[in-house]
Amino acid sequence: MSDTPDSGLVQLLTPEGERVEHPDFSFPGDDEMIAGFLRDMVIARRIDSEGTALQRQGQLGLWASMTGQEAAQVGSGRAAKKQDYVVPSYRETAVAWVRGLDPVALSAVFRGVDLGAWAGNDGNFHPYTMVVGSQALHAVGYAMGITADGATATGNPDTDEAVLAFFGDGATSQGDVNEALVFSSSFQSPIVFLCQNNQWAISVPTTRQSRIPIARRADGFGMPGIRVDGNDVLASFAVTSWALDRARAGEGPAFIEAFTYRMGAHTTSDDPTKYRLNAELESWKLKDPIERVRAYLRRSGSVAASFFDDLAAQADDVAADFRSRTLALADPLLEDSFDLVHAEATEHIIEQKAAYIDYASSFEEE
Amino acid sequence: MAETLTLGKALNAGLRKALESDPKVILAGEDIGKLGGVFRITEGLQATFGEDRVIDSPLAESGIVGTAIGMAMRGYRPVVEIQFDGFVFPAYDQIVTQLAKIHHRTRGQLKVPVVVRIPYGGGIGAVEHHSESPEAYFAHTTGLKVVTCANANDAYWMIQQVIASDDPYIFLEPKRRYHDRGEVDTESEPLTLHAARVAREGSDLTLLCYGPMVKTCLQVADAAAEEGRSLEVVDLRTLSPIDMATVVTSVHRTSRAVVVHEAQVSYGIGAELAARLSEQCFYDMEAPVLRVGGYDVPYPPSRVEEEYLPDLDRILDAVDRSFAY
Ligand SMILES: Cc1ncc(C[n+]2csc(CCOP(=O)(O)OP(=O)(O)O)c2C)c(N)n1
Numbered sequence: 001m002s003d004t005p006d007s008g009l010v011q012l013l014t015p016e017g018e019r020v021e022h023p024d025f026s027f028p029g030d031d032e033m034i035a036g037f038l039r040d041m042v043i044a045r046r047i048d049s050e051g052t053a054l055q056r057q058g059q060l061g062l063w064a065s066m067t068g069q070e071a072a073q074v075g076s077g078r079a080a081k082k083q084d085y086v087v088p089s090y091r092e093t094a095v096a097w098v099r100g101l102d103p104v105a106l107s108a109v110f111r112g113v114d115l116g117a118w119a120g121n122d123g124n125f126h127p128y129t130m131v132v133g134s135q136a137l138h139a140v141g142y143a144m145g146i147t148a149d150g151a152t153a154t155g156n157p158d159t160d161e162a163v164l165a166f167f168g169d170g171a172t173s174q175g176d177v178n179e180a181l182v183f184s185s186s187f188q189s190p191i192v193f194l195c196q197n198n199q200w201a202i203s204v205p206t207t208r209q210s211r212i213p214i215a216r217r218a219d220g221f222g223m224p225g226i227r228v229d230g231n232d233v234l235a236s237f238a239v240t241s242w243a244l245d246r247a248r249a250g251e252g253p254a255f256i257e258a259f260t261y262r263m264g265a266h267t268t269s270d271d272p273t274k275y276r277l278n279a280e281l282e283s284w285k286l287k288d289p290i291e292r293v294r295a296y297l298r299r300s301g302s303v304a305a306s307f308f309d310d311l312a313a314q315a316d317d318v319a320a321d322f323r324s325r326t327l328a329l330a331d332p333l334l335e336d337s338f339d340l341v342h343a344e345a346t347e348h349i350i351e352q353k354a355a356y357i358d359y360a361s362s363f364e365e366e
Numbered sequence: 367m368a369e370t371l372t373l374g375k376a377l378n379a380g381l382r383k384a385l386e387s388d389p390k391v392i393l394a395g396e397d398i399g400k401l402g403g404v405f406r407i408t409e410g411l412q413a414t415f416g417e418d419r420v421i422d423s424p425l426a427e428s429g430i431v432g433t434a435i436g437m438a439m440r441g442y443r444p445v446v447e448i449q450f451d452g453f454v455f456p457a458y459d460q461i462v463t464q465l466a467k468i469h470h471r472t473r474g475q476l477k478v479p480v481v482v483r484i485p486y487g488g489g490i491g492a493v494e495h496h497s498e499s500p501e502a503y504f505a506h507t508t509g510l511k512v513v514t515c516a517n518a519n520d521a522y523w524m525i526q527q528v529i530a531s532d533d534p535y536i537f538l539e540p541k542r543r544y545h546d547r548g549e550v551d552t553e554s555e556p557l558t559l560h561a562a563r564v565a566r567e568g569s570d571l572t573l574l575c576y577g578p579m580v581k582t583c584l585q586v587a588d589a590a591a592e593e594g595r596s597l598e599v600v601d602l603r604t605l606s607p608i609d610m611a612t613v614v615t616s617v618h619r620t621s622r623a624v625v626v627h628e629a630q631v632s633y634g635i636g637a638e639l640a641a642r643l644s645e646q647c648f649y650d651m652e653a654p655v656l657r658v659g660g661y662d663v664p665y666p667p668s669r670v671e672e673e674y675l676p677d678l679d680r681i682l683d684a685v686d687r688s689f690a691y
Contacts, residue, residue, distance in 0.1 A: 061491040061492060061493060061668055062492070062493055109493065109494075110493060111669065112491060112492075112493070112667045112668030112669040112671075113667050113669050114667055115494050115664075115667055116494075129494075130452070130493055130494050130495045130496070131452065131453060131455075131456075131495055132425060132453075133425075133456075170424075170425035171425065173424035173425045173426040173429065174425060174426050174427075174456065175426065175428050175429075175456060176456065201396075201425045202396065202397045202401065202404070203397045203399070203400055203401035203422070204396065204397060204422050204423075204424075204425065208422055208423075208424055209424050209425060269404070270401070270404070274400060274401050274402075275400040275401055331669040331670060332666070332667050332669060332670055333670070334661075334663075334666055334670040334673045334674060337661070337663040337664070337666050337670075337674075338661070338663055340663070340664075341662070341663050341664070348632075348662065349662060349663075352661060352662055356661060359680070359683065360673070363679070
């Protein structure tokens with residue numbers, strides 16, 4: 001594998017929307033499935049732009065846009081089966097969508113009404129963490145638990161479980177991520193690491209995190225590392241399916257680098273014009289993950305002409321609903337926080353809560 | 367020469383001065399180069415001093431502090447930025463087990479003049495891990511010195527003073543005060559580094575505070591004055607060591623003390639002050655030392671942070687309770 005930035009990428013659908021062959025990977029689905037991917041990507045992008053708009057209007061404190069990364073997220077997210085456990089970072093809007101999470105659960109976090117209370121939802125979607133890289137170790141521990149439970153490598157792919165863990169290119173510099181790779185490899189845990197290399201960690205380019213393509217690091221940890229065109233939803237699906245199947249079959253962890261691009265700002269609080277050139281964005285627009293699927297479906301003629309307009313209307317509906325329910329979110333009560341500190345309450349906190357309620361209610365009477 | 371600067375711009379000017387006056391000073395941290403840091407505290411410094419002295423680090427806090435320790439051993443004076451309070455913990459091991467101990471371990475043979483800058487505290491409507499007050503963890507570690515500025519003049523001078531010191535420092539920056547403007551006197555001698563400062567004189571009760579709460583306590587003193595109470599406000603400036611002489615002198619005179627900080631009230635700086643005051647001022651005091659801080663719950667979702675953070679009402683309430691003794 002040579003070291004140019006985009007060398008060795010698995011690709012099954014070109015930016016022009018042409019299907020291409022790859023010696024090791026192929027897309028197993030039909031055009032209906034591809035149309036479903038497009039639906040996911042279009043809706044997720046629409047939710048994302050609504051999130052950004054809500055932040056601009058002062059309704060969210062922050063929003064971490066994933067526009068540009070839809071294919072990496074939908075392809076990999078759809079490759080996870082119902083029984084798999086998905087561990088996101090903080091930018092996985094489209095993954096959350098395909099796991100069936102209500103997007104308002106995400107906006108609640110960015111509006112400051114909730115810290116991630118969707119845990120336990122039946123989409124097996126772990127809460128966000130804002131600490132870059134921490135979640136990789138939790139994901140491995142969960143996978144170790146799957147092994148300990150004998151819930152994988154039974155030979156039944158319909159029930160065998162695995163973990164799919166997300167993080168960014170910047171996160172690969174963190175000790176926690178490196179330790180996660182060590183643990184997973186030592187214990188041959190059923191986990192797939194999905195690194196979305198969106199080229200930037202806030203203002204710092206990937207080259208400051210790694211001098212070689214990030215996927216090549218996997219070799220040193222003793223697991224396969226695959227680079228996939230992260231703007232190609234078919235390839236992202238095919239590669240992640242392969243890695244998850246392997247993990248479920250007891251063949252150990254794998255590392256996928258989805259080579260993609262974050263088209264917007266890092267979050268709504270930064271200004272990308274300070275650190276990157278517009279020409280870069282323009283060149284990536286030509287590789288837009290959504291446009292290539294649209295082009296393919298148009299050419300294949302497998303969807304009705306009205307499909308695209310209907311989809312746009314459907315995405316607008318989802319966004320309108322997302323907006324109105326986000327705006328209707330009730331603020332939390334600080335007094336509930338006291339009950340949430342421990343599983344088994346302590347006297348001290350119970351007393352402090354009582355004192356707080358007493359104090360707060362003294363104002364209401366005034 | 368005096369000029370009016372925001373606290374953030376004063377820090378920038380202080381860092382610039384330090385880089386100019388000592389070629390061994392090096393800045394490092396995530397996004398501090400082109401972007402100038404997420405709060406723009408290092409804005410323009412890389413353009414002037416180059417990429418070797420203002421370093422964009424990989425995204426690895428343990429790496430940032432650990433390599434700073436090595437650079438310091440090699441004769442440099444690294445000043446590293448941790449992007450937000452809640453992200454210092456990946457580096458906590460390096461800070462607590464190494465940075466704090468090297469001088470002692472080597473019987474003074476090695477000095478590690480590392481400054482760890484941390485924007486801290488809440489009130490900016492942020493998501494989790496962006497609003498915390500971790501000062502007590504560091505103050506509890508011997509070998510570290512922990513300071514925080516509350517106004518532009520202190521920001522300008524204190525950052526230069528900690529960089530010039532041969533000891534490792536945790537330098538806490540009150541992020542919600544970054545935009546507050548104040549007079550910076552770039553010529554007269556500054557206060558010595560570990561002195562507390564009487565930010566407002568008063569005779570009836572002493573408010574002990576630091577960092578973001580100094581402004582709040584000054585507002586409290588204004589409000590109390592309208593009710594005929596004269597509150598003294600002491601800005602600690604240094605949390606480790608604490609300038610007990612200034613604190614004791616004040617409390618000796620006023621005979622009452624309320625400690626105010628954003629950090630959770632239990633096991634914090636307030637507890638330390640209360641213990642020391644009960645040892646040193648027991649017979650001078652008319653009331654026990656009271657503490658106003660964050661509640662003992664994790665920093666809450668930002669929509670309710672105003673209720674979590676000490677505000678005028680809660681501090682005035684504590685003042686009333688002190689007078690009720
Ligand atoms: C431990 C830690 N350090 C710093 C930060 C601040 N921060 C938030 S996101 C980010 C960049 C992350 O880049 P990358 O891992 O590439 O993921 P991306 O945001 O590009 O998806 C930084 C530095 C953080 N959240 N956690």
